[in-house]
Each structure stands twice: as C-alpha cells, then as structure tokens.
Amino acid sequence: GNRDNSIKMKGSDTEVNLAVNLAEKFAAIDPAFNIAISGGGSGLGITSLLNGQADIANSSRPLSEEEIQQFKNKGIALRTIVFAEDATAFVVHRDLPLEEIDVLTLGKILKGEIRNWSELTTTHLPINIYGRQSSSGTHSFVKKKLNIEFSTAAKEMTGNAQILEGVKADKSGIGYVGAGYVAHEANANQSVKILKIKESETEIARSPTDPESINHRLYFFQRPLYQFVIEKSWHKVKPLVDFERSPQGKQLIEAHGYYIIE
C-alpha cells in the first residue's frame, strides 16, 4: 500500500509536463510532499484509478459512460476537478502552403479520404498523419469532435512531443497536440505551422494560440482539462489542488500555454 503522504498521479500526456512543474513548485513550499507523476494518456490515468494504481488521474477528456459505470461497479467515489482549458492545435510543416482548414476537410484528411496535399494546396505530396495512441484523450477528443474513425495509416506516436518532431521534419505531415506544446511556437521561429481552424467554409478561422477566441469558447477544438481524484486519497491530494488554484498555480498554468476560464 502507499505511504500516507505519497501520491501517484497518472494520465494525460497533454497535462503531464504542467503537472511536473506544479508538483515541483509545490514541493518547494511543502517539503514533506511526495509525488510520482506519469503520462501515457488520459485513458491510462483513468484505468489506473480503476485499478488502484493512482490517486489522481489527469485527463484531457471527460469520463465515458462506460467508465462512470465501471467506477460505480467498483464502488470507487471520485472528485472531478477542472483546472485548465486546452485548445488542441493542428500542426503542419512550416513550408506547407496552407494556413487554415475547415473541420470537414480536416475530418476527411484524418479519415484517410483525402490522401494528397494536392487536393488542397499546390504541394504534391501524400499526406502523412501523425496521431496519438488510442489511450490518448486528445485522440478520442478529436475523433469524437469530428465524428470520424482515424485512418489506419495514421502513425501512433506515444506523446505530443513526438508528433511535433515528426511534423517538423516531414514536409507532408499533419498532426495534433495540446496547446501547451505549441505555446512557444507562436512567437518563436516557428518550426511548425499551427493551422487556423474554421467550423465551416464560411466562418472565421481561429487559432488555438489566441486567448480571445478561447476565452469566448470560439475555437472548435477547445476542451477542459480534468483531474479525477479518488475520494479516499482526497485528503493527501487536497493541498496540491489548492496550490493549483492559488494565484501562483494559475500563473504557472498560463505560462504553460493553457488557459483559465472562470
């Protein structure tokens, strides 16, 4: 069993780096604080809660019906915390002559119906999709939001960073990552290009790095980031959650490229 002051946190890859930073800063305040953090995807975090291998699950998606049922069956009570807002960014190689894309076309690309950039741009290259593994909350979020199945040709990268790496080097690549991963790309020397998304041909394209759009919930792929805490472990987790909600915590969250919506 766990020692009393030792916390296991698992889940979302989108949130993991943020979590590490939060934990680190908090540990500076509370030296007795003891935490192990792992990524692996939202699904992994939630499953770990079910299996008793975590106290907190980070998740970039809500619980599914099935999961809620499973928790009920096991008699595990949860607390849900929304601690930030994320905007999933779609990225392509910086040389690709494409600035924005509508949701329908994007869906077709990810489904594998559009296979060549020539159908959209002047570039003649087969499209390479850099996706996430199925445990990813982002993966299922995009799937659900676009209401599609991913093409089997989509590469399954084990983390956001790998997607960025792939797209950076691949003239024909497209991929998706959490806002935190491109926060610095917006102003830095742009090794990848962040696509602006519009809901239909006619609407305005919006960028995931634009706080305006997010605060007004106008970006198509925006979503809350959750933390699910096992009720039993709440007493040891609470100080950390309080820290996240403190001004210092909020500042950290924003510095990571995520948003706080009241």
Place this chain on the structure above:
Amino acid sequence: MRTKLSAESLNLSFGTKQVLKSINVSFNEHEITALIGPSGCGKSTLLRSFNRMHDLFSYAHIDGKLKLEELDLYDKTVPVTEIRKRIGMVFQKANPFPKSIYENIAYGLRINNLPHGKDVVEKALREAFLWEEVKDDLKMPATRLSGGQQQRLCIARAVALRPEVILMDEPCSALDPVSTLKIEELITHLKEKYTIVIVTHNMQQAQRIADKTVFMYLGEIKEEGATQDIFNFPKNEVTANYIKGQFG
C-alpha cells in the same frame, strides 16, 4: 585372508549392450589383485561399479550384489560418499581437477577432515614421486602437467586419503619404467594396510606385484587364482592364449 570387496552375479548393461555378464569375484584384504584382459573386455566398467561411478549415467543398468565387507554397496540407505571414501579410485585417463597442483591434493584431505597442511601435501606428492618435479610450481594448473605427471598426481590424490580399498585403472600406463617401479613399490607397501585392485596390461607388472590375478574376457571372468598359478598353469585355453600372446 578376509574378503574385503566382492561382487555376486553382477550384470551390467549400457542401454541394450551387456558389458558385464554374471560376474562373481572377491578381493581379499591385504592383497593386491590384478585385473587383466583384452581391451574392451569390461575391466574399467567392473572397477567403476564398485564405487558407483555408473550412478552418473542414467542409461547404465546394473544388478547383482556388490559388497564391501558386509555392506551392500547399492543399498539405498548407505550414503554413497561413505562408500567412495572407503574405496578410492585412480582413473584410466588421468583426471586432475582444473585447479592448482597443490589444491588437487589438499582438497580431498580438507573435505574428509584430514590434516591438510603443506607437509601432508608434500608427503603425498613425494609418495607418488612427483614432488621433485613440481615443488616449484605448486600453484600451476594441474592440467598443464605432462601425461605421466598427471597420472602420478591422481595416484597421490587417491592414496593421500588412505582409503580401505584402492581401485587403480592402469595407474602406470603413462609412466616410464623407473616411475613404474617406484609406484609398484608404493603399492606393495600400501597393501600391508589396504586392499588393492589394479587393472594392468603389463603382465610383468601383474606378476611382480599381484597376489591374485583375475582374467576377464568379453565381459566375463574366465579365470582367477593365485598369480603364479594363472601365469604358469592357466586352466582355461583363452587365458593361456592371452598370456602366451604376450610372450610369443
């Protein structure tokens, strides 16, 4: 003369090949018995069955009664180490431990709780007439010794333990006549206290040292008796031919 070691209707086969056929033989205390016979007749196999070396091969089937005095050698309740401690053996192909020369002697003494100081080791090596040749190289791996030196080392190792019975499978085969004579002297000296069985191809050697001689042929004992009788008045024709073969 008391019977020290004996076999009664011993049959032994490797797989389906019968190698020893209803062997009845006994070896007396304070006597040297020579075991002679053509190559492949089963001399080594017989010797090895007395200290249960065939236990190592699952395909060896053995039956019959083998006894050390009144002790049944194949009795399950008798610890086999006990038997081997009382029956020493020198193998046909010298098999020194892959350790130093010194350790080759000291090891057996140590595990048998005998004094195992430098002096004892020296004494054993002297008895086998090896000391002078190796005294400066006691730490050298024994496997680098010459053929005859290895053989003498193995003799020293076995004799150092002073077992009750010593089985020797051609102990002098790799030795020059001088060393051979010295080893023979040692053996003759030892017989005052122990029982000795020696396999040899050297008829002169058998005549020089053995009190009794056993002649084996194709897995059977053809003839046995006092050495002088066997060599001078062999009863069996095969024996006669074999012995003549060597003089002829």
Place this chain on the structure above:
Amino acid sequence: MRTKLSAESLNLSFGTKQVLKSINVSFNEHEITALIGPSGCGKSTLLRSFNRMHDLFSYAHIDGKLKLEELDLYDKTVPVTEIRKRIGMVFQKANPFPKSIYENIAYGLRINNLPHGKDVVEKALREAFLWEEVKDDLKMPATRLSGGQQQRLCIARAVALRPEVILMDEPCSALDPVSTLKIEELITHLKEKYTIVIVTHNMQQAQRIADKTVFMYLGEIKEEGATQDIFNFPKNEVTANYIKGQFG
C-alpha cells in the same frame, strides 16, 4: 637412409620454464625411431613441436630450426595445415572427436579429399584391430568407448590418411599385450612407406620395433643411436641407469 624430419638447436619454454634444451635430432625415412625417457622429460613436447601443436598456446616460446626434408616447419609462408597433413599424429591421451565412431575416421578422409566410403572406414578400423568390436556400434559416440578402444580409434584415424611421417605418443599405453603386438605389426608394416617416431615407456617395445632409439632426460637428448647399441652398450651413464631400471 635419407633424413626426413629434423630439429636443430631447438629450445622451447612454457613461460619462464625451459622444457626443451638445444635439441638436435633427426629421423630417417623408412625407419622407426623410439623416443624414450622418464616422465616429464619433454618427449610429448618435442613431438608436438614437429606438427606445430604449440601454436595453440600463447605462452609457448619456441626457437631453432625444424625441418621436414628441406621445408622449414616454422616458415611463416608455409601453411600449417599442409605440414599437419604430411605429419600425422597420435596423441598421448586418446582424443576421439565427440562424433560417432564412423565419423571419427571419415572426417579426416573427407577434408583431405580422399575416398571416404564405408569400405575405407572399415579398412582403417580393421588395421587398428577395432573393427570386430565396434562394427555394430558405428553410430555410437566415440567418447563412450573403453580407453583402449579410443586409443585404437585414434591410431586408425591417423593411419588412414597415410601421412609421410607419423608421430605416435605412447600409442599402446592403454592396450593389452595382444592388441599391442598387433599394433606393432601394423607399425612395422607401415615403416616401409613412412617415417615413424614413437614415444614409448615400454623398453621391450622399443627393442622389438625401433631401428633407432633416442633417450631424453630433463629436456635434453642424452644419447641416440641404433636401438641395439643403445640397449646393449649405452655410452652415457644416465642412459644405462634408465635402461637398467634404476634411477634417482
């Protein structure tokens, strides 16, 4: 008589231990030379240096001139296999391959591109007087043979190739007198075509078959000459003592 094999101021040491000391010796064609001397005097070492078996030990240092006719045996440009093909060897401790009895003979024939049918194998085994004993077990691993059988197998293996020179290190040490006589017959028969060097501890054997005898002592050659001369009129006192069987 032509000199077939010779060594000139051969010195050999293992590490710092000198084992052969300025050896000068030659072996004639169509003759059998016996190499005798006490255990550990360097006989095996000398024999092994002729077919470069010491190449296997990095700690062996050798110098001097060894020649097969006019061929320098340690010349770097001469392939060592060529030498070993022409100089066959039977080792002191029988070393059959861990293969079947049949393969033990057939292997050497095959790699030397000689006929290697069943008949050739049979002939070789017959020559070494082993055929009758193993003809039903040709597929058995050779390591399961008795000591003497292994030795005969190794003789058969070497002789089957008909090398120009055959070096034999105590080929009969594990053999009974009858087999010994037969092997001696084989050797005598072979000498008509080949050059033979044989290490033996058996003085009678040396006298029976050797034309020439070389006596070694402590790494040196003390005396050499026609066998009859050596045994009847030894010039050197050490030789005389050794032959008489009194030493040390």
Place this chain on the structure above:
Amino acid sequence: MRYKTPKIASIIEWSTLLLSTCLVCFFLLVVLWEIISKGASKLSWEFVFSVPTDGMTKGGVFTPVIGTVLLTMITALFSIPFGVSCAIYLNEYAENNWLTRTIRASIRNLSGVPSIIYGLFGLALFVQALQFGTSMLAAGLTLGLLSLPYIITTTEEALVRIPNSTREAALAIGATKFETIKDVVVPSAMPGILTGVVLTLSRAAGETAPILFTGAAFYINRSTGYLNEEFMALPYHLYMLSTQHQSIEEVRPIAYGTALVLVIVVFLMNLTAFYFRYKYRKNEN
C-alpha cells in the same frame, strides 16, 4: 607454388571474418561516438548528483540513477540465487529424462520470450495478485523474472562444459555431491556463470519495457527509495525525454547526458564483474 591456392583461399576466408568484425566494431564506435561526443558536455558530478528541475529541463539525473541502482540490486538479489540454483538442479540433480529435457527446452524458450510479456506477467502477478502496486519491488521482481531464464541457460551451459571425469575425480575421493558442485564444478564453471550473470544484469538495468506498467514514473519529486513507491529509472527517463517531454528539442542535451550516464552505469557494472572474472582466472592459474 604448391601453396598458392590454399594461401589465396585462406586470405579470402580470413578477410570475410575480418570484415564482419570490423563492421561490428564500426557499429559500436558510431554508438559510442554519438553518445560521448554529444553527452560529454553535460556530464559532470553535478549532473549526476542533482535532481531534475524546472519540469526536467534543467538539473541532473540523480533520481533516475538511484532508481536504476536500487532496481538492479533487487533484480540481482532475486535472480542470481534462484537462477543459479535452478541451473544446478537441472544439470546436476534432475535426471536426464524427457521431463527434464522439456523443462530445459521451456526455459530456453523463455529466454526468447519478449520482455514486454514479462511486463504483462509482472503486472498481473506482482502489481495485481500480490498487491505490491506499481512499485520498485514489483518492477525489480519483474526484471528478476526476466533475467532468470538467461541466468539459468548460461549457467547450465557453463556446467555442461565441465567433463564428467572432473566430477568423478571429486566423487571418488569421497566428496558429497554438494561438495563436488560447490568446490569443483561451480568454481570451474565460474567464468561462464559470471559472464552470463553480468550480461543479464546489465541488460536488466537497461530494460524499459518490463517496467513500463510495473512502476516506472515520468517524474518523482523525491527519491525515498521505499520498495513500495514508484521510481524513476535511467532508461525510462531517456525514453520519456526523447519522446514525451514537452520540449524534446530543448531537453535533447539532457537526453544525451542521460544516455551517457546510463551507458556509464552499465559499463561500470560490467567492469566490476570483469574485474572479478579476471581475479578469478588469475587465482586459478
């Protein structure tokens, strides 16, 4: 002229072998050069002895180093005694019948079983059934299990090589079977056993797959070394830094540094064992 053909042939034969050796060495050099040249700038005592900070973009690798050392110790403590005893049992005690042969075949087969399957088994047995949770203990035992077949196989190979005549020599002077094994058989086989154990352990220390689900964490803020807590380990850390971390590019130097430290840790383990082996051989001579 007689020797011309064999000579040319032997040169060709020889150079084929030489060429393959050179290629293998080339691989090694490339790997080492990459890691050393790019990792050396990071390497310092400070890097090794400081914990990761600033979301692991700064600081060192102390936490994963400690994790790996402890993990390997658990692995060794579990797998060496059990593995060697099992090999001794199989080779010296068990009768050579079909059952033993089947068991031996199974063990050989198990050494070919993908390490990830051991991860699955560790998850099912240690994490779940025995309730160790995802922890140092569960991961260490999983690695121990993974190492067992290798240790058994290599040990057995070393034992098989000892000729029976050597065992006979000991038995014949009245040594018990155990003494024969302890004093003669195992010491003679020791270099082989040591080599096997070393290779196996250094392999275990570098394994990632079996600890994926059994206890490795992306980050822990303090290395307490409790057996029932999760841990950071060097190989897992490198995996994370090169695939999962937020700014792969930024932490690449740290990744190289981690790789270098990992390689050094593993090499040090090997060197220690080489030293033992060397000493052993010297004693023997």
Place this chain on the structure above:
Amino acid sequence: MRYKTRISLDNLFKIVFKATGLLVLALLGGIFLMLIYNSFSFFLDVRPLDFITGMEWNPTGKTPKYGMLPLILSTTLVTLGAMVIAIPLGIGTAAFIAEYASPRLKNILKPAIEMLAAIPSVVIGFLGIVVLSPRIADMADLSNGLNALNGAILLAIMALPTIITVAEDAIHAVPNTYKEASYGVGATKWQTLRKVVIPAAFPGIIAAIMLGVGRAIGETMTVLMATGNASMFPTGMFDAVKTMTATIAIEMGEVPYQTTHYYALYAIATVLFFMTLIANMLGEYFINKFRKYHAV
C-alpha cells in the same frame, strides 16, 4: 566439518536446489498459464480465425477490429531484416575472435562486444530517432525515416553482441584436442573451423542465434521509438510499421481490465510467445541431435 554435518548439508542442498528449481519453473510456467487463460477469454469474444487473419487492427474504433495480421507481418519484417544482417556478421565475428584474432586483439574485441551488448535498447532507440532515421530519410528520399528498415538495422545492432558472445564462447569451448585431432589429419584452419569447430560448437551457435532472434522479436523500446507505429498493412522496408510488442506497450496501460481489448493484448502476447516457441523448438531439435555426441 563433521561427517554428519556434511551429509546433512548435502541433503539440505539437494532439497534447496530442487525447491528453488521447482519454484522458478512454477513462476515461469505461470507466464504460460496467464497467457493461455487470458487468450482463452479473448477467444470467447472473437473468433480465432478473424484474429489471426484479420487485416485490420483497430480495437478502439466504433466497431472494434481485432485483426493482427498487419502486426504479425510488421514483427516478421523487422526481425527478418535484423537477422539477415546480424547472423552472418555475428557468426563471422565470433569465429574471427575465437580462431584468428591474436590474444591481444581478442582482449580488446571481447570486452568491446560486451560493451555493445551492455548498451540498453532505449539508447539504441534514441539513436535511431536522432541519428539513423534522418539518414535513412535522406538517402531514400523519404519524409520520415521512422520505418521498418530503421528498426531492422537497430535490432541487428542489438542482437549482434548476444549472438557474438554466445557463439564465441561456444566456439572457444571446443576443446583443443578436437582441433589438434583435426589439424593432425591435415585439415586447414578454415576446414577445421567449418567441419569440426562449428559443428562441435553448434548447440552454442544455435543458442546464440535463438537468443538473437528472441531479442529481436521481443524488443519493444527500439521499435516503439523507431519504427513509426502505423498499424496499416506493411508493404516494404520503407513503411512505418507497428510491431506486436509495440502494440502491447502502447495499448496496455490504457485498457481497463477484463475487457475484450485487454484480452486481445494478451492474445497478441500469446501469438508472440508461440512465434518464439517455434523458433526455439527448432533450435532445440538441432541441439539434441548434436548433444548425443557430447555425452560422457
């Protein structure tokens, strides 16, 4: 030590050895049972034939598809590629070290190989990402070098030391007497190597290859990091592939227990297990055929 003590020690250790032996066997046997039990549960939900011959792997789709043919093929492709490189190189190097290298060279080469063996797979995978895959992409003019070829080369490098060390040990262990006997009949070094030494060392060499194949098939991290992980049907060495091990590694963490997907991963593990079983049984067959001559 007193005689009684020695005997009881002997008996004690007989029991200890046997007990540990059996415990280890039970543990290792547990792996097999676990695989079978879970796969059995899987096949209650999915027909075995669909599983083995299905062309699509998509367990999280709306209609989950559990066809593992693309995974099997990917694993086979990568492993085969690796072995084509590693077996000849490995045995050649082993023979060189054991038979030709001077003692001094040997003293350099052996530790060097052991060093290569000691390099963890994750490091190799890392170098696959940062060094090899960009080169492959450049040379083959691909957008991305994370593909089967990348994996195969990396796996070969990883399998090599295993193959070399074990094969060299085996070749080296061939007693000098066999070599002497062969040289004694005039065989060349090469002939002796091929006809006596290698056959005598055969069990060891097979074991070497087996360990090599095992390492390649079972390697997870390298392929996870370096082959791109696309679960589509592979058509060549330049395709991104998702091997069986990578699939397990990627998907295991997320699956809730006792679901079809969870069992499916165990079923993959079982197939992997049997793939290695077949390879190893072949190896065993040769070993036994040969061991006969090593008896006594």
